[in-house]
Amino acid sequence: MSELAYKRTNVYEVADKKTMKAIFSYAEEYKKFIDAAKTEREACAFVAAEAEKHGFRPFQFGEKLKKGDKVYYNNRGKNIYLIRIGSDDVKTNGIRIVASHIDSPRLDFKQVPLYESDGIALGKTHYYGGIKKYQWTTIPLALHGAVVLGDGSKVEVKIGEDEGDPVFYISDLLPHLSQKQNTKTLAEAFSGEDLNIWLGNIPYTAAKEDGDKTVKENLLHILNEKYGIKEEDFLSAELSLVPAYKARDIGFDRALIGAYGHDDRVCSYPAFSALFDTETDGKTVMVVLADKEEIGSEGTTGMQCAIFTDLIDAIAASFDTTSAVIRAHSECLSADVNAAYDPNFKDVNEPMNSTYVSCGAGLTKFTGARGKSGSNDASAEFMAEIRKVFNDEGVIWQTGELGKVDQGGGGTVAKFIAKMNIDTVDIGVAVVSMHAPYEVISKADVYEMYLACKAFMK
Numbered sequence: 466m467s468e469l470a471y472k473r474t475n476v477y478e479v480a481d482k483k484t485m486k487a488i489f490s491y492a493e494e495y496k497k498f499i500d501a502a503k504t505e506r507e508a509c510a511f512v513a514a515e516a517e518k519h520g521f522r523p524f525q526f527g528e529k530l531k532k533g534d535k536v537y538y539n540n541r542g543k544n545i546y547l548i549r550i551g552s553d554d555v556k557t558n559g560i561r562i563v564a565s566h567i568d569s570p571r572l573d574f575k576q577v578p579l580y581e582s583d584g585i586a587l588g589k590t591h592y593y594g595g596i597k598k599y600q601w602t603t604i605p606l607a608l609h610g611a612v613v614l615g616d617g618s619k620v621e622v623k624i625g626e627d628e629g630d631p632v633f634y635i636s637d638l639l640p641h642l643s644q645k646q647n648t649k650t651l652a653e654a655f656s657g658e659d660l661n662i663w664l665g666n667i668p669y670t671a672a673k674e675d676g677d678k679t680v681k682e683n684l685l686h687i688l689n690e691k692y693g694i695k696e697e698d699f700l701s702a703e704l705s706l707v708p709a710y711k712a713r714d715i716g717f718d719r720a721l722i723g724a725y726g727h728d729d730r731v732c733s734y735p736a737f738s739a740l741f742d743t744e745t746d747g748k749t750v751m752v753v754l755a756d757k758e759e760i761g762s763e764g765t766t767g768m769q770c771a772i773f774t775d776l777i778d779a780i781a782a783s784f785d786t787t788s789a790v791i792r793a794h795s796e797c798l799s800a801d802v803n804a805a806y807d808p809n810f811k812d813v814n815e816p817m818n819s820t821y822v823s824c825g826a827g828l829t830k831f832t833g834a835r836g837k838s839g840s841n842d843a844s845a846e847f848m849a850e851i852r853k854v855f856n857d858e859g860v861i862w863q864t865g866e867l868g869k870v871d872q873g874g875g876g877t878v879a880k881f882i883a884k885m886n887i888d889t890v891d892i893g894v895a896v897v898s899m900h901a902p903y904e905v906i907s908k909a910d911v912y913e914m915y916l917a918c919k920a921f922m923k
């Protein structure tokens with residue numbers, strides 16, 4: 466092949482023994498994180514605890530930051546910012562920002578969820594993020610979240626993760642009786658209102674003669690005894706049903722990892738572990754782990770919340786400058802996953818411009834749909850700068866779009882950061898079956914993503 470031609474590199478093809486060892490041991494640490502952090506609340510708690518271990522302390526608005534400071538801002542327990550102040554002048558060098566998200570598609574309990582039908586207690590759900598509804602039926606689901614009681618106290622819930630725990634379930638029709646269902650399209654087979662979760666089947670036998678002997682009543686008693694909650698408490702609760710699966714190696718050679726919620730914790734983990742694993746030096750670094758990306762980055766914990774610029778304001782105030790000056794000199798990697806080329810579904814991808822599993826971190830100039838609509842579209846100049854950073858540090862990376870032109874599309878937090886006058890480009894790990902209850906990524910890619918974040922922060 467010509468020396469002048471571009472060619473993707475497969476990490477496993479070029480990795481020496483030492484690198485293979487590093488890839489596989491990094492994967493074990495990542496698996497621990499992804500099993501412990503299935504919701505944004507859990508991810509936030511995990512990262513805050515890790516941050517403390519690495520010498521970071523909580524940031525208070527109003528305090529003055531100085532060179533060498535390592536702080537974190539835990540925004541409502543669902544979104545966290547990690548900041549390390551370097552020795553360079555932020556007025557001329559700005560901040561290196563890596564932004565990823567810690568929320569993933571799932572099924573949320575409605576606020577009035579409980580009902581009973583034909584002797585079965587069920588729960589109403591409302592899906593969060595883009596899901597293919599049929600994929601969430603007939604799999605074990607765990608219940609994660611928080612219930613805030615009338616007096617303001619909080620009950621944390623996590624049922625279905627321990628071996629002895631029960632799990633929850635959404636039924637589907639047996640093939641024997643599916644003649645009519647089989648004629649529906651995938652999108653029509655299940656509606657959002659069909660995703661009702663099985664919760665119990667034993668009636669309340671302790672009821673008095675004229676009392677409520679229903680299964681739902683029994684359930685309310687169990688919930689009250691175990692968690693001290695009553696039905697009205699669901700109104701002020703955030704309870705999510707997530708796949709009860711643990712992360713597992715995939716394939717004879719263990720090259721890949723299957724897990725729930727790689728999107729986008731497979732980029733969050735490299736972002737914060739790269740920060741924790743590097744010493745303070747010139748660059749001021751900010752790692753953003755955002756919530757609500759899957760529903761448009763809205764709300765107080767999403768990337769569009771002013772808290773992002775408020776924190777830059779706080780840094781500016783500490784160094785007698787303005788946020789505008791810092792932002793003008795800042796750069797951002799929007800760390801989010803891309804769709805992996807899948808040999809089972811060749812026709813949705815354009816092979817030259819797809820990200821492939823095990824070919825390294827995927828740098829994406831633009832996302833969006835149709836004519837790049839809704840995309841940040843990083844400049845050639847910024848692409849070149851990042852390309853040099855990665856090549857100089859020996860990071861294995863590739864490029865790719867999210868599918869063929871006019872096939873569909875998607876977005877990330879990139880555009881919200883770029884809007885603040887910060888050069889931003891998308892980069893992430895290629896994911897197979899994105900948004901499915903069990904997604905697949907390559908150990909080599911999460912490791913290269915880690916090296917990419919490290920190179921950028923240096």
Ligand code: MN
Pocket residue numbers: 566728729758801802
């Ligand atoms: Mn994502």
Ligand code: MN
Pocket residue numbers: 728759900
């Ligand atoms: Mn997503």
